[in-house]
Amino acid sequence: MKKDIKSIDDIQLLVDTFYDNAVKDPQLGHIFNDVAKVNWQHHLPIMYKFWASTLLGEVGYTGNPMDAHFRLNEKISLNHEAFNSWKNIFIATVDQFFEGPIANEAKKKAVSIADLMFYKIHNYNQSAGVNIGKVRRD
Numbered sequence: 001m002k003k004d005i006k007s008i009d010d011i012q013l014l015v016d017t018f019y020d021n022a023v024k025d026p027q028l029g030h031i032f033n034d035v036a037k038v039n040w041q042h043h044l045p046i047m048y049k050f051w052a053s054t055l056l057g058e059v060g061y062t063g064n065p066m067d068a069h070f071r072l073n074e075k076i077s078l079n080h081e082a083f084n085s086w087k088n089i090f091i092a093t094v095d096q097f098f099e100g101p102i103a104n105e106a107k108k109k110a111v112s113i114a115d116l117m118f119y120k121i122h123n124y125n126q127s128a129g130v131n132i133g134k135v136r137r138d
């Protein structure tokens with residue numbers, strides 16, 4: 001019997017495992033490693049706070065995820081395949097360790113934020129005439 005997401009240790013396990021898988025994914029790996037060149041010591045604590053505030057009601061996350069991804073989308077347009085991989089890896093990671101109401105909430109919120117993010121970015125890219133999937137060189 002798996003347990004539900006209840007503590008900051010659970011959040012850390014979820015986030016750490018999610019990114020371990022995401023950086024190996026063909027759709028996402030190069031975005032994290034080569035385009036964003038993520039500083040993990042900086043990024044992971046932000047993600048612990050984001051998910052602790054979203055799922056456990058803890059204070060501490062003060063960023064703006066939409067802005068962060070619009071900035072990333074200036075470097076590489078974030079397409080449907082990338083968001084699908086993101087959602088699939090997140091759901092699989094939750095299911096690997098957890099079950100219960102908060103685990104369900106985590107999957108629901110992740111999918112709805114991802115869908116909203118994709119919708120906004122996709123509309124922006126279409127109106128800006130961006131070539132989906134191409135790295136910008138300018």
Ligand code: HEM
Pocket residue numbers: 028031032036037038039043046047050062063064065068069072078079082083086109110111113114115117
């Ligand atoms: C194609 C899908 C996605 C990709 C490739 C992606 C990639 C990234 C990257 C590269 C960063 C910046 C890391 C840095 O600081 O250098 C970031 C930040 C972040 N991402 Fe995503 N992401 C995706 C989807 C999502 C979704 C669906 C969510 C939420 C459910 C999310 C939540 C966040 C948050 C909270 C931050 C931190 C923003 C801040 O600085 O406050 N991401 N993401």
